[in-house]
Amino acid sequence: MTLKNKIKFKLILSLITLLTIFCFAISAFSAGTASIDEQIEQLKSIIDSSSYSAFQSRMILNTAQDLLESGIPFEDTKNIIENSLEESFDAYSVKKVFDIILETQQEGLPAEPLINKVNEGFAKNVNKSVIISVISAKAENLKKANEILNEALQEGLEINGEEEMVGILADSLENDVPDESLSWLVKTGTAEGKSIMEISEISEELSYLSLLATDSGLSLEEISFLFKKAIENSTNIDDICENIQTSLETQISTAKTVPGGTVKPSVISDGGTLPTSSTGSPAEVGETPTQEAGEAPTETSSAPEPSTSPTEEAPSPPEN
Numbered sequence: 001m002t003l004k005n006k007i008k009f010k011l012i013l014s015l016i017t018l019l020t021i022f023c024f025a026i027s028a029f030s031a032g033t034a035s036i037d038e039q040i041e042q043l044k045s046i047i048d049s050s051s052y053s054a055f056q057s058r059m060i061l062n063t064a065q066d067l068l069e070s071g072i073p074f075e076d077t078k079n080i081i082e083n084s085l086e087e088s089f090d091a092y093s094v095k096k097v098f099d100i101i102l103e104t105q106q107e108g109l110p111a112e113p114l115i116n117k118v119n120e121g122f123a124k125n126v127n128k129s130v131i132i133s134v135i136s137a138k139a140e141n142l143k144k145a146n147e148i149l150n151e152a153l154q155e156g157l158e159i160n161g162e163e164e165m166v167g168i169l170a171d172s173l174e175n176d177v178p179d180e181s182l183s184w185l186v187k188t189g190t191a192e193g194k195s196i197m198e199i200s201e202i203s204e205e206l207s208y209l210s211l212l213a214t215d216s217g218l219s220l221e222e223i224s225f226l227f228k229k230a231i232e233n234s235t236n237i238d239d240i241c242e243n244i245q246t247s248l249e250t251q252i253s254t255a256k257t258v259p260g261g262t263v264k265p266s267v268i269s270d271g272g273t274l275p276t277s278s279t280g281s282p283a284e285v286g287e288t289p290t291q292e293a294g295e296a297p298t299e300t301s302s303a304p305e306p307s308t309s310p311t312e313e314a315p316s317p318p319e320n
Helices: 003-047 054-070 074-086 091-106 112-123 128-154 162-174 179-191 196-215 220-232 237-253
Strands: none
Touching: 003 054, 003 074, 054 074, 054 091, 074 091, 074 112, 091 112, 091 128, 112 128, 128 162, 128 179, 162 179, 162 196, 179 196, 179 220, 179 237, 196 220, 196 237, 220 237
């Protein structure tokens, strides 16, 4: 074979190879599109057995398709629909759940924690409004966690496993660890070269301390102040966790205890509202009993009037 023929043969072979690759790519793309279409047909057959109207069914299927195209696994999407039907969720509640997951996914945040929360709610037969409320709060915590991480990245810190770190921080936020404490943890831990596993362990320790503070009756404002003071008094992560625990023990053993040795509940509940009843200690001798806000006043401030029998209610007639 001459040199000219060899070159021609190589060119033809290259063209055939490129054409094969091109055809394979088109075939794969078509197969992927058909796959989503097939999945939508499967979801449609499930929804058709429900009492949803044609409009409601299309509404759910359209959002389900958006979920699948954004990368949410088919099995997760299918399970949510099946469980929603089993729990008699209305179509708009299903749509709301899908919307929250879709928005989180489209913002580049991990959607798996939300899906896990939804599945957990179904497993416990939780009311639809509670599930929506829980995953909405979780989605907000993921956003806050991502903001904390972005602040650290903007300062030039290199963080490996960003998605995993977002999940870790979101869990701590869910346990009421203050934002500024987590921001400090990410920046300090990363600057010290700590691994994700180490930062995760410290975050879990902070979560434990925060839950302990809540259980001891401290308000969110008090917890935030306690964490802030501990961070200001040291630059060492281990020392700070130790300082927080020491401060908590002091709070529990002094200001938050009653003569019986039990922990007094916080005046303000987690939701920021006054409790409906008080379990505090009785008033000391000589003190005026305090009254909970929103309760009807008691009549202990004045002596009770003597009761009178029916015969004593009217005065006796004068004597003639």
